[in-house]
Amino acid sequence: MLRAKMISEMKAVSQWDICIIGGGATGLGIAIDAASRGYKTILVEQYDFAKGTSSRSTKLVHGGVRYLQQGNVKLVLEALKERGLLHKNAPHLVKDQSFLIPNYKWWEGPFYGLGLKIYDWMAGKLGLGPSVILSREEALQHAPTLDQEGLRGGVLYHDGQFDDARLAINMAQTAVEQNAVLINYMKAGQLIKKDGKIEGIRITDQLNGDEYTLMAGTVINATGVFTDILRKSDDASKSAVLSLSQGTHLVVDKHFLPGDTAILIPETSDGRVLFAVPWHNKLIIGTTDIPVPSPSAEPIPKEEEINFILDNIGNYLEHEPKLSDVRSVFSGLRPLVKGDAENTAALSRDHYIELSESGLISITGGKWTTYRKMAEDALKVAIEAKMIPDRPCKTEFLPIHGALPKVDYSDPAYYYGTDLEKIRAIENDQPLMAEKIHENLPYTKAQIAWAAQEEMCMTVEDALSRRTRALLLDAQAAIEAAPLVASILAAEYGYSNAWIEDQIHQFNQTATHYLPNPIPTNSN
Structure with missing residues (x-):
């Protein structure tokens, strides 16, 4: 997957069936679906694939226990089905994760136990494992560092855990294998209209300033938190459909919750659930939910969010994590639909699709777990509007690039799936490429080279934030690794050398916000 090759293929096509704007989970899912049906498909993304919300999740592929508690049965059924399909289609990225809900009150065991039995039943044959009510001793076997004072027991259940950005990259590769064209750092600009109907868009290469025109019969707005900007570009009279919220996560060392079991705190001081999830030999703790007035590409965690997470998780762990224990802190924005837009077809309570008078299809809301169903629904709208011919969806059983039936999860690079053998071949042929990029990170030089050769990695941030997850696992180590990574790219x-220096500077400016105690970056 080479960007130069994608641009060359773009230039060779004068008319597209479908042009997708936005390279997050939703846009990538639509690209796979559209291309696999045989539609001539192109996707453009103004930053990197999954730069925004789609790389900043809690790393869960789940049915949504809290949605069940809210009585949203339809959404939970849909999400549980999609969780099961994704586990089958991307087994190198989606794995079974056991969760413990610790019980400190007498009624919590039977209450959550019953709810999770219903959760199991709803998953049916696509379930990942049965839930179990545990005694106090059994709960401590799974999570020995739980606060023991007043602990009565727990409920153990199963959900999915994954690497969001790695799935996004593999989805991009899958779309390309289905003959789609995907280009990152390509910004959509002016919509091209004739007689009030959209015929295409103008785009600008963010890396060199080149401008192009894409003609397309169907244009899909899958820009996540930026959805309203494109909607208003299409029709200035449109009212906003999104209300944005920010969710922040902290990453600490694994010793705060050793073992493979995650914990779920069903109700924090603000009424949200709180997760502590093992991930790449670290522990992710989150999340928060605070309103934000406008979208940004790089949301910055607030001190109050960090303190909230530390205070709440500290109530449940024997050893309370302190600010000095935090290796990285990252924030993502959620595109929450706040009400029906004009002419909006709400295909589920979780995501909304709008077909404007000009023919722009906007899809927003939703979550990672249901991206495949969202894509299918978006194309259903285009088919029903007779914008594209009716062809059956093929993604339900379509493997994602890298899918490997038997995965050794003990290998720190397991998530490469079938590509891992090729990366190891580079390391075997060139022993220096087997060296780590930093002593505190699990990544090798070969993985950076592979990202450039096969994964459209264009910047140091691409390499350290999404092709590897270094920035999210240990921000300081990532900053220290940046010069080496820049030189490899x-x-x-x-x-x-000027490019190298510029990349190091740009990365340090971004990475500073991932440090719990920001330090000034070198401006030279």
């Missing part, structure tokens, strides 16, 4: 692309 420069060697792959033939870039100058």
